[in-house]
Amino acid sequence: METVLTGSQFVRWRTAIFAIFLVSGLSIATWASRVPAIKATLGIDNVQIGGVLLVGGLASILGLSVSSVIVARFGARRGMLTLMLVFAAGLAVIGLGTDIAGSVPLVVLGLVMWGFGNGALDVMMNVEGAAIEAESGRTLLPLFHAFFSAGTVVGAGLGVLLISLGSNVFVHLAIVAAVIAVVACVSIANVPDRAQAGDPAAEEPAGWKARLGVALSAWREPRTYALGVVMLGMAFAEGGANDWLALGVVEGHGAPQEMGALGLTVFSVSMTVVRVFGGPLVDRFGRVAVLRVLSVAAVAGVLLFILAPTTPLVFVGAALWGVGASLGFPLGMSAAGDDPARAAARVSAAATIGYVAFLAGPPLLGVISEQIGLLNTLYILVVLVAASGFASAAARPLPGATVGSGQH
Structure with missing residues (x-):
């Protein structure tokens, strides 16, 4: 009881x-x-x-x-x-x-x-x-x-x-x-x-x-893997930024080292601010809509970071990147926990997919960057974040769930 x-x-x-x-x-x-x-x-x-x-x-x-x-x-x-x-x-x-x-x-x-x-x-x-x-x-x-x-x-x-x-x-x-x-x-x-x-x-x-x-049982459910895609793309985006964003500013755009640290700070602050205030946005517009908008922001941010001709635009790209990557992981966790009776199993399965990407992704990007260059390697993040956005319908609340549908 x-x-x-x-x-x-x-x-x-x-x-x-x-x-x-x-x-x-x-x-x-x-x-x-x-x-x-x-x-x-x-x-x-x-x-x-x-x-x-x-x-x-x-x-x-x-x-x-x-x-x-x-x-x-x-x-x-x-x-x-x-x-x-x-x-x-x-x-x-x-x-x-x-x-x-x-x-x-x-x-x-x-x-x-x-x-x-x-x-x-x-x-x-x-x-x-x-x-x-x-x-x-x-x-x-x-x-x-x-x-x-x-x-x-x-x-x-x-x-x-x-x-x-x-x-x-x-x-x-x-x-x-x-x-x-x-x-x-x-x-x-x-x-x-x-x-x-x-x-x-x-x-x-x-x-x-x-x-x-x-x-x-969660590993036998297709929704688990769809949520895993949502979390995988955003985990790659977050982990890739933590390990490679500062280096991308310095080596990719020729900025001094302190600018690399500042770029990472911009990313981290943007992500944290959206996490603090993101809940009411989800309650107003729903998980799926928010995830789709944020995936667009992340794609735009990473592309701007790669292609920006000036350092200020690189920082704008880093900010959009942080905004876009901010809620994919927590909202994936929230969606996995929609059914309280199976929450532990589903959160465990979806989190495993996401964290494998978070931990293994950055080293993999480093290996690839040795062949094609760091900024070119970041196009992989663009593809994965876009896939996360396309899979975001999986985060739609299950029947009977009271959180994440919007219009609150």
Whole structure:
């Protein structure tokens, strides 16, 4: 039987999930800010650090893929708490391996814990966000993702501060790990048991193997793959910008290095602003219409970025690129969660497709760029984003869904 929430319980639940999105972003930026120090302290080369990064990415994909199984077996609340503690511990182990033990294998172990925990948590927190949308009748996942982006900003800023104060990797990562552990315990205490999240205590008696069958059923549904196309194109656009936009400004357009950093900042700010204010737009015009308009904006932005004859126009292209890529991923997650009973399975499947693109796409673009040049390689993004726009009809709300149809 579904838990009936009071207004205050709903607000605490929503705030808890905002906090979980925030610390997920915090953990990612924390790791990224210390990669140079980890590399230097351990005395490893670029090939070795690339291998370490690959292991972390593979662990994240594994976590995404098995998240629905974890929910089926243990429920959302217990799963989220455990996974947050796992990736917090993973950060601490990375610090131990770097500064205390001087051990690359220990750092890799910590990165596996961090990557797996974050990947699996990503699905669960999006399932919770979709459930909160259904409870409120409003589109909120873009705002949840804006909190994730804010967490990366906080993490990067904290990294700058602690590095400037001379903090080593262990102290830095241990502080953040402790913060995440505290947030995990406080947040989960405010997340209700709900049958729709797969919490066994809240649903009619059923074996976990039956719930596992439901968890895996999403991979047999054509809509899952159509949503995967929507998310794949936008994930390529976002991941490609994060790794290659700054270099495209500098090497492709001959601008100084600070202009490359500024171009990436323009992209990131544009994306975050639309995520903050995108929910009301979706509630007014509907998921499908918004996704189509944004895919046009992203195509126009990437084309302008490639072809712009002046630096100011390059920045306009970067801004349109960020606007266009902003909502594809969260709205894909929202659409996958339309049916609460199958939300965990469908979000897990669609997210796996999108995140494989997000993680594997940028390195693939780098390989291709060696053959045809970086700016020419970005035409691949144009094609993939256009495909995302054509597939956006898959995001139309399912019958009975209360979010994403527009006209609110």
